[in-house]
Amino acid sequence: MSEPTKPQPANPASSNARPARRSSGGAVPGILKGLATTARTLARPTHTAEYPDVSPHLPPRSRGVIALLEENCTSCMLCARECPDWCIYIDSHKETIPATTPGGRDRQRNVLDRFAIDFSLCMYCGICIEVCPFDALHWSPEFEYSELDIRDLLHEKDRLGQWMPTVPPPPALDEHAAEPAEVAAVNKPPRTARTPTARPARPTRVTPAPEGEA
Amino acid sequence: MSPYVVVAAVVVVGLLLFVAAMGARRLLAPSAPTRAKLTTYESGVDPVGQGWAQTQVRYFVYAFLYVIFAVDAVYLFPWALVVRSSDLGAASLVEIGVFIGVLLVGLVHAARRGLLRWV
Amino acid sequence: MTGADALEVVVRAVAVLAAFLVLPLLVGQTEHKVMAHMQGRLGPMYAGGFHGWAQLVADGVKFVQKEDITPAAADKGVFRFAPAVALVPYLVAMAVIPLSPDVVAADAPAGAVFVLAVTAVGILGTLMAGWASANKYSLLGAMRAAAQLLSYELPMVLAVASVCLAAGTLSLTGIAHAWSPWWLLWQLPGAVVFLVSAVAELQRPPFDMPVADSEIVFGAYTEYTGLRFAFFLLSEYAGIVVMSLLFTVLYLGGWQGPLSDQLGWLWTVLKGFCIAVVVIWLRVAWPRLREDQLQRLAWLVLVPLALAQLALTGVWVVLTA
Amino acid sequence: MTGLDLAFAAVGVVAAASGLLAVTTRHVVHAALWLVVCLGSVAGCYLVLGAELVALVQVLVYVGAVVVLVLFALMLTRAPIGPRAEISTSRLHRALAAVLGAGVTVLLASVLLPLAHPVDRHETDTTVLSRELFGTWVWPFEVLSLLLLAALVAALAVSRVGARSGDVRDGAARAEAELRTARGDAS
Numbered sequence: 042m043s044e045p046t047k048p049q050p051a052n053p054a055s056s057n058a059r060p061a062r063r064s065s066g067g068a069v070p071g072i073l074k075g076l077a078t079t080a081r082t083l084a085r086p087t088h089t090a091e092y093p094d095v096s097p098h099l100p101p102r103s104r105g106v107i108a109l110l111e112e113n114c115t116s117c118m119l120c121a122r123e124c125p126d127w128c129i130y131i132d133s134h135k136e137t138i139p140a141t142t143p144g145g146r147d148r149q150r151n152v153l154d155r156f157a158i159d160f161s162l163c164m165y166c167g168i169c170i171e172v173c174p175f176d177a178l179h180w181s182p183e184f185e186y187s188e189l190d191i192r193d194l195l196h197e198k199d200r201l202g203q204w205m206p207t208v209p210p211p212p213a214l215d216e217h218a219a220e221p222a223e224v225a226a227v228n229k230p231p232r233t234a235r236t237p238t239a240r241p242a243r244p245t246r247v248t249p250a251p252e253g254e255a
Numbered sequence: 256m257s258p259y260v261v262v263a264a265v266v267v268v269g270l271l272l273f274v275a276a277m278g279a280r281r282l283l284a285p286s287a288p289t290r291a292k293l294t295t296y297e298s299g300v301d302p303v304g305q306g307w308a309q310t311q312v313r314y315f316v317y318a319f320l321y322v323i324f325a326v327d328a329v330y331l332f333p334w335a336l337v338v339r340s341s342d343l344g345a346a347s348l349v350e351i352g353v354f355i356g357v358l359l360v361g362l363v364h365a366a367r368r369g370l371l372r373w374v
Numbered sequence: 375m376t377g378a379d380a381l382e383v384v385v386r387a388v389a390v391l392a393a394f395l396v397l398p399l400l401v402g403q404t405e406h407k408v409m410a411h412m413q414g415r416l417g418p419m420y421a422g423g424f425h426g427w428a429q430l431v432a433d434g435v436k437f438v439q440k441e442d443i444t445p446a447a448a449d450k451g452v453f454r455f456a457p458a459v460a461l462v463p464y465l466v467a468m469a470v471i472p473l474s475p476d477v478v479a480a481d482a483p484a485g486a487v488f489v490l491a492v493t494a495v496g497i498l499g500t501l502m503a504g505w506a507s508a509n510k511y512s513l514l515g516a517m518r519a520a521a522q523l524l525s526y527e528l529p530m531v532l533a534v535a536s537v538c539l540a541a542g543t544l545s546l547t548g549i550a551h552a553w554s555p556w557w558l559l560w561q562l563p564g565a566v567v568f569l570v571s572a573v574a575e576l577q578r579p580p581f582d583m584p585v586a587d588s589e590i591v592f593g594a595y596t597e598y599t600g601l602r603f604a605f606f607l608l609s610e611y612a613g614i615v616v617m618s619l620l621f622t623v624l625y626l627g628g629w630q631g632p633l634s635d636q637l638g639w640l641w642t643v644l645k646g647f648c649i650a651v652v653v654i655w656l657r658v659a660w661p662r663l664r665e666d667q668l669q670r671l672a673w674l675v676l677v678p679l680a681l682a683q684l685a686l687t688g689v690w691v692v693l694t695a
Numbered sequence: 696m697t698g699l700d701l702a703f704a705a706v707g708v709v710a711a712a713s714g715l716l717a718v719t720t721r722h723v724v725h726a727a728l729w730l731v732v733c734l735g736s737v738a739g740c741y742l743v744l745g746a747e748l749v750a751l752v753q754v755l756v757y758v759g760a761v762v763v764l765v766l767f768a769l770m771l772t773r774a775p776i777g778p779r780a781e782i783s784t785s786r787l788h789r790a791l792a793a794v795l796g797a798g799v800t801v802l803l804a805s806v807l808l809p810l811a812h813p814v815d816r817h818e819t820d821t822t823v824l825s826r827e828l829f830g831t832w833v834w835p836f837e838v839l840s841l842l843l844l845a846a847l848v849a850a851l852a853v854s855r856v857g858a859r860s861g862d863v864r865d866g867a868a869r870a871e872a873e874l875r876t877a878r879g880d881a882s
Binding site: 259265269270272277279280283285287290293296298302314317320321324325329338339341344352362366 | 383384386387388390391438439440441442443444445446447457458461462465466469470479480481482483484486487488507508509510511517518520521524525527528531532535538539541542543544591596597600601605669673674677681684685688689691692695
């Protein structure tokens, strides 16, 4: 019996499964191990979540849908411009508020006419929520808003506002966390007379503050 | 009454089951054939060439080995009926031993030729 | 044949049909559930209310309502008839398997050979389906199926011959009568060979190369839809029933057990059910074998093992006779 | 006319009809499938005549194995589905074959029909058959094993060429041969 396939080790497809088998401790132990693993799983409780009957236990920061707190929105358009797939639509007009004091200046403010998110386009990246300077957008864990028609996934501001009550409160700060910059600034000890010891420490204490604000 | 009458009846019942099921399907299932639906399935692309093609000769070797050994194996069943008889038992053991031994030479031959190896 | 005889024949045939329509569904539902729990899942939970017991009935209703498609390129007559050829042999095989000395539809004198012969015909259904589909996946699947079924038929025939030798009869009832617990050890190699070959004959994992869905879609059944496809599935599960009951009768003594006079059939069914669970278990536990491994296992391990078992049985019987 | 006569006539007619279809159909694979039906109904004939083991062996070996072998052989060829000119016989050949077939049928029928009588059923006990096989006919039985061995070795020798050269090389060789014939045609 001549061996035409001499360079066998170079050909992984034609080489036998033997080396792999040896590493798993032989064929028979491997076979038994497979049976034992499945039998053990059979004896254990299952992992299935029976979803429509039993509501799922969602982790605290789950991204279900984006909720809008309309009062906070200034129609600044930052979210719409940062959105990677342009799924946020904002219409607004300016409104003049007459001066409250005689001789005062009239003020203008933006009034939000329309705020809509097309969830058929949204990819749940959360950039809009990150960039909103006024905390008008929030992650809500609500996820059951499927529609029969894809066009019905364009949700207007009243619908977005309805999800606001489902937004969980922000998690408490870690007790070992650094103080927020504003608080740190207020609590900063008042300037005292220059002391030789305090001097080298000051620059290092000042620099973290702008970082915290950024 | 021979048990094979029942067997024949079971064959008939099986064919009736098939006919009845196909009748039920005809009544209940929709039929809306389109050209695309009736094309041969090739993972979504248009079929290339014909479905009937030549295949490997290897399979043929196994089929042939089986035919030879099946002919051999059917003689084991009559043997089972005489092996306990006092006059034929030991003799038939030798006979069948020779019979299978000769064929085993063939299997060893095939194995040594490397025909039982796939690659 | 008198009218009473004719009636009896009809009743027996219909009883076989009823068993054929009920037992595979039980095995199928068991597979759903056992497989799911072995994978940490629950399996079907809704159809029928209690733990999804009616899932397969619902599947059947769904299959009947599906459009039946015969590809334009197919050989239509053969394509349409192939499911019947795959299905009927198992129905016929079920007719001769005894549940107890009294509960048997047709007690054939050469029942053991009969079951082997009839299940061998089932290959033709797969081969016809694969060839008539005019699909490359199907043809490949059919070739693999035929080669595999032939290769594993031989060790199975040899293992059954060994049992027949041990019992001195070809009748399935006779074999179960002759059985004694000592066979559990004596015929153990043959039993292992039989079980492995049976799983391979059914094309069940780890021997599901002919339908390997990740390579050749679904082998010979790729082009089938609706009820015809369901028939192939039904034949697979009927095959599990037949092979499990056959294993029980050949190697586990069938109805032998406490109160076997009254509850014999129950013993056979229970033992067969346990074997069916083992067959399901193997599917969950092991990955698929490659085609070359399949053939090597059959010819270089199972056939020599079966022949050794045969020699052991023959010598022992002659020495003790 | 007894039930056995009826059963025998039924399986006989099926066997004859399917045999006729097997030789007249123009699809190669259909011919093989009709052959299955034919062999299966011949097994039915054996069964009706009381030769249980022979019938079962007929199913196990012929229907289960030989026909699969035939189908394999067909698949190894190009297995054409429609009528094809190169394998179809001419009209003249077909007419001659029909005449010859009819002649043989008439001849056989004229000889055999006078001998026909209601089915004479010998319920052959398989044990008796076994005793004959392992007692009286032991030498033919042993010679059979040599015959099978010779057939096996010969078949392996024939199929060895295809089995040893892999697909790629096989395909390459075929392509080369085709190329050569094409060149030969062109020059």
